Amino acid sequence: MPDEVVSPPDHLPCALTAQDLGGRWQLAGSVSEAWRFHRWHAELAQPVGAFARTAWIDACVPGSVHDDLLRAGLIRDPNFGLASLDAEWVSARQWVYRRTFRIELAPAARLHLCFEGVDYSAEVYLNGECLGTLAGTHTPARFNVSWLDRASEHLLVVVLQEPPAEAGQLGRTSRTKTLKPRAGYWWDFGARLVHVGLWRGVSLQADAGAAVLDVNPRVVLSDDLQRARVEVDLEHDGDLALPVTAELFHPDGRRERVTGSASSLAFSLEGPDLWWPAALGAQPLYMVRAWVTGSTPVKRRFGVRQVALVHNQASHQRGARPYTLAINHQPLYVRGFNMVPSDLIPGRAGVAERERTLVRYALAAHANLLRYNGVGPLASQAVLDACDECGLLVWQEMPLTSSGTDNVPPRSPAFLENLERDLPPLVRALRHHPSVVLLSAGNELTDAQRRPVTDADPTVARMAALIRLHDGTRPFLPSSPSGPEYDLSMPIAQERPHDLHDVHGPWHYRGVQDSYLPYTHNRALAHSEFGCQAASRESTLRRYLTDGPVWPMDDRNPQVVHHGEWWLMAHRIEEVFGPVEDLGHYVRLTQAAQADVLRHALGWNRARRGECSLALVWQLNEPWPNAHNTSVIDYDLKPKFAYYRCREANAPVALHLGLPAPVGDGSLCACPQVLADTAGSGRLTLSLYSVTGMTLLTLSRPVSWPAPGQPVSLPLSDTPGLLRAQLHGEDGTLLARTEQWIARAGAAPFAPIARLTQTTLSVEPSLTGVLIRNVGTYVAPWISVEAPAGVGEHLSDNGFALLPGEELGLRVSLDPPGGPANLTVQAINTAPVTLAWGPV
Known part of the structure; x- marks a missing residue:
């Protein structure tokens, strides 16, 4: 509730x-x-x-x-x-x-x-x-x-x-x-x-002389997690001699009630129902309600859990802050997304449902934390309630952010006066939500030399003091990144890797080398913001770019500039894929590039799990329809290919190919590795295919995890190849799969993929979704499955390839469920196939 x-x-x-x-x-x-x-x-x-x-x-x-x-x-x-x-x-x-x-x-x-x-x-x-x-x-x-x-x-x-x-x-x-x-x-x-x-x-x-204005159920949990004291902190006014009544509602429906002075209300819990993050346990919620006779009761839901930032071995050795989030003493590898407002007009009808939809998408992508960036308002109550219920954690920054020219926290008397008035209500809006586990003063705050701020900054110190006064139960970071280096850059990664504690970037697509190598060399303890841009869905572009033609997608087009002037990438796409003159091809190629970079980044960060504690993609959503943007879900709530690759990389069991980049000279060294939340064993198969489906290389070997990958030399020919890895469990069950196009380095190395000979797709309905077959003689790269505008998509995969003669059963559910809709299926080198979707 x-x-x-x-x-x-x-x-x-x-x-x-x-x-x-x-x-x-x-x-x-x-x-x-x-x-x-x-x-x-x-x-x-x-x-x-x-x-x-x-x-x-x-x-x-x-x-x-x-x-x-x-x-x-x-x-x-x-x-x-x-x-x-x-x-x-x-x-x-x-x-x-x-x-x-x-x-x-x-x-x-x-x-x-x-x-x-x-x-x-x-x-x-x-x-x-x-x-x-x-x-x-x-x-x-x-x-x-x-x-x-x-x-x-x-x-x-x-x-x-x-x-x-x-x-x-x-x-x-x-x-x-x-x-x-x-x-x-x-x-x-x-x-x-x-x-x-x-x-x-x-x-x-109305009241009879006194009123409860706010209730804060402050939970004090014993170190062994077996007992808890719920102190009912009240904000109230009026006749303070009037008794206050508080009721505690247990997750199983039981009630307790105490009446007394406002300073002495508390409940004791033996064997409390603990609140856990998603995938680690349940999310039982208590509720406390308090009132003075004759006034309106105020209620707050809360969860019983302990949260801390703790050291891993690497952060301890470097003398860094602790960056490993622990809930109920259970350390987490944090993976998820940065969030921005869901709409620039928060009063629009349906905004709360948009926000809840985004929470569901994030959870389905195996995220366990969302960072609400200081550029926007606080996460809404709709978001926080949804996160409390599903176990998705929230890192909330106060609404203070970088500015480019300088990022120095303000110290003027006017700002400090507003801070004293406005920060406490922000904290009070957050403090009872168990999903909120980390607070910060703001986004990308630095000193005059662009070094991330520390707790010694007077404005940050005052914000921290106010947060402690009104909450004090959560870890606090002065900003993100928290330094000592601000950016993930190749020079720092190569020359001073131990100075990479909590870093941001990169964000732009810079081709098949520079987009990948920073992540390959990264040694950060926490990577709290990184991204890559892509175009929105073609249907989204055609819906919103209405004041002229959509094409070309570069700075010759005023609409394209207006809807995302920082994220133009046509020149980079042509460097990699050669000239592109068709909007549909362009959209798929940009989304393929974004998806590949983000999966690469997530894989390399997760492969360093003993060193890296946190990896958050910038960004899940966008508040306005952009032509290009770093979001992995566009304004119309249509997931880009990158959403599915993030979901793949964050899955409980995932495969990391360990490639430095997708191109090389003559050969390329892969180091495939199983990334999993729990230990296991199985069989890994690695295969390399030509564009006609010919097997160029295959190997299969037993693997156990956690363990480092074993290097494999991959031959590179003049035509790009499709590298696939599959992991089967001991019982033969497919646990994970991944695929990557690789090529010989050179000018436009993946142009042959963008100009592949046409092939043909066959699409049929199945009991759980659709069955897609490649019935032609060439591979079908980056197959997209799309529902029409206004219909939400939930697919088991998207943006994948099918070899000649290969088929894939795709699970499909649509919102609203049960209604008719046309699904469109198309690859880079196929005509679109339309399937009338409805109940089977």
Whole structure:
């Protein structure tokens, strides 16, 4: 059950103590303080005269101004073409929300008007009287309105100020003034769309003289994990002499209740139900609820678990920080994704479901942790609830981030004043969620010499102190990367590998050598951000690039530049594959390149599991439809090939080919290795095939793991070859497989693959999905299986090759399930095949 303010339980007085003031409001824009001149804050009606009467539009609260304008037809959807440029004016206005209401609550000693947060600041007027100000995206405010006449209708007006003038991606962090997330000020994964809105709940709260405002179930777990004390920390106001009642709901439905002073409420648990990450155990959730008689109860779900960062041998020897995450004393190899906002307009309908879908995709890709980067807002309650339920861990950074020109944490009095007000509510929103296991001050913060910040930085130190004060139960890192080197670069990897502790990068595709070799030489203890770009699905591109032709996909095309100007890669693709003149081919080749690089990176990091503790791909998702981006799932929630290769590399049992790069001179040395979460044994088969399916090399040998790989010399001919590895268990069960195109180094080494002779695919439905056959005489590389727009895909694989005469049964499930849809199946050298999909 999600965290929320709840109705009183049956044993409390049945009088209603909370009235939701969300829903339908009205909205109008104001240049500076025109609203004050027209008295919008105090009067509903405007007389006919020389000044035009205001054209109010319907607004939704909680919501976003952009979303309201979009529904009213006053702006084009910023996702399409160049339309976001025509919406930048929105943040240059003040915005006035208004509604009327009558009090529906029974008489009480006190009545408060409560706001859960505004983006970013506002003045509040009630019946023309200024109650005060709001500020902070997650910072609540309460106004005592006990004097309100219960027989009258009241006018509530909230005037949003222009948002603060923060920098986009290229600016100065040292000049940051607020903790407003900066993703919307322009970042490489989105347009400039500075969010404004009354984006959190509004309500009336009645009480009998005191109220519980927040509940924090602080769990103290014994070292042997056999006993726990749940201390119910309360934030409350009013008559502190009134007794507080707290109830504890066990995962099995049992209840306990205690009543006493606010400072003495606690529960003892013998043999508590422990909360575990996914794949290590169950995720039982407790819930605590607290109230003062006559007030609205507040409840919080929580889990019982212990979390710490501990040393592995390498971090200890290097004198580095500990980077191995341990849950309930169980060390983890952390694998997962970096996350950015799910939409630049958080008020859009369906955003919460988008977020839950992304959580499901991450879990299906064997991720155990998501890092919510400091460029965006906190992970939403929908995300955190979903992660609590499925066991996906969360690393949350505070909304403070690098800026390119400088990344130095701000120290101005204005920022520090905002920090004191706005950081505690951020921490309070996170602290009861068992999935949240790591906190940081922000993303890519450094000193003036671009060295990652340490705890000695005064701003970081103050943030750490505030986090300890309001939580103190989780590990804290000053930033990511946490240094001492910032980047993974070849010179550092080769000359000072022991200085690679927690590093970022690289991110760009740079061909068949430079895209791979940094990972091959990497010795980092934690690799918290690295990526590679690719184009979005062709259907996604054609849906959103509507202000002109989609092709060419380079800087000659204004739309392509607008939708991802940092990630153009046509020149690199042509260096590897030769000239490309077809959009469909181009999309598949970019996605094949991204998939190959990310699998390579994940494999080399995981192969160093005793040294490396963490590997996180940048990034799972994107908040805006990009032409090119480092996301592995595009804006329409369509997984790219890279998603499947990440899933392959992170699987409980995976194969790592141990190639330095996919090209070599004359021969190439592979060192195939089994990467598994638990020990085992089986048989490894390695095969090399020509484009016509001829076997060029094969070997099979028994293997046990964990163990290093054994080198194998692979001959390279003038035509690229398909290298495959398969692992079977002792009973013959296929445990893992992987494949890689390899070639002789030279100009456009994989051009022959991009221009292969045509072959033919046959596609048939099966009980669990589809059966795909290559019935031609040439290999079919990078086969894609795609469902239409609006239909979610869950496939057992995508972006694979089939040799001549080979077939593969693919498991398929679609969202929504059971409905008809056309699946399209195509390879680089085949015509598309369409299969009408429906219940078999």
